[in-house]
């Protein structure tokens with residue numbers, strides 16, 4: 514029986530993780546759940562899954578949350594400090610990090626320092642501090658099991674292979690809702706249009722990132738750290754059907770791919786269950802009915818965010834941290850309808866040009882870079 518902590522249990526990945534756990538009650542037990550503001554759903558989850566502990570972000574909902582849980586024997590903690598130090602309240606065998614953005618960084622570091630394996634959905638953690646995280650994992654003998662479907666695919670392709678035989682990692686991308694558009698067409702894109710992803714139902718931030726291809730850019734940087742390859746060995750190919758979840762090309766020219774219907778429960782289950790493949794009844798891909806799998810090159814003139822991410826990944830140091838912080842601020846401003854769709858790229862590019870480069874930042878320097886970049890990006894937004 515694996516004891517699981519889910520950070521971000523009320524989100525898209527968090528709720529699907531709970532479904533996987535419900536389907537495998539003999540294998541997994543919930544130790545801890547966390548949410549930020551959605552107290553109603555957290556109450557429902559806590560009553561159903563009976564974790565020992567919950568952590569809730571927004572203290573303003575303390576009364577509502579505790580009223581809803583008055584008949585339950587659950588320890589409740591509040592705020593960012595409690596989330597960052599969640600290992601003080603539980604000792605899970607695995608933590609699934611499904612928080613959004615940089616909020617996942619410190620809890621993940623804390624988990625690693627406490628020798629807890631990670632099922633990582635929160636890719637921003639690796640983008641901000643990939644080198645520090647991977648070094649810590651090595652030091653504490655901790656495994657990271659990727660939850661992103663692309664990285665899960667690569668992980669599966671690499672089972673039984675030697676690292677030095679990897680020639681290329683090929684990340685597939687659906688292309689998002691604006692795949693066939695030109696740069697000019699993107700000027701007037703609305704929030705509603707950008708939130709309408711063709712293949713996946715996800716949280717708002719990643720859905721916007723998918724539409725701009727920033728999500729793929731973040732995944733390129735995530736892959737660099739997870740699989741210890743240089744950026745020039747990572748390619749992105751648009752595959753609109755989202756059936757091939759990613760591929761690895763080896764030094765003999767062989768390419769391994771992992772395929773399946775687009776359903777996040779599969780990579781979640783693989784990460785929770787590793788090294789066991791768990792039988793399930795999820796929809797199977799049917800080759801005779803779906804006989805058209807297509808591929809095209811991404812257009813980085815139209816989707817410049819992907820280019821910016823490749824460049825930030827190549828430069829390394831604190832550049833991915835700048836890219837991420839500025840993107841988080843820009844996406845938030847777009848979702849609040851303070852800026853236009855293409856302003857997001859402008860703000861990120863200016864941040865990358867203006868914030869000072871540090872070649873080998875330590876954690877404090879990354880946190881400072883993050884704060885500086887957020888301030889710089891917010892000031893830019895005010896002047897748009």
Ligand SMILES: NC(=O)c1ccc[n+]([C@@H]2O[C@H](COP(=O)([O-])OP(=O)(O)OC[C@H]3O[C@@H](n4cnc5c(N)ncnc54)[C@H](OP(=O)(O)O)[C@@H]3O)[C@@H](O)[C@H]2O)c1
Pocket residue numbers: 520521522523524525526527547548549550551552570596610611612613614616634635636637660661662713714715716717718719777
């Ligand atoms: N969704 C997908 O299919 C998918 C696929 C691959 C990777 N990912 C990655 O997985 C992560 C989660 O994505 P998602 O789509 O599940 O996001 P989501 O639906 O927005 O859920 C985010 C979760 O984190 C909590 N949260 C948000 N901000 C927080 C903060 N500042 N402090 C503490 N908790 C916070 C939310 O709580 P409330 O609900 O209370 O606000 C919610 O439980 C992201 O890094 C994303 O890139 C997602």
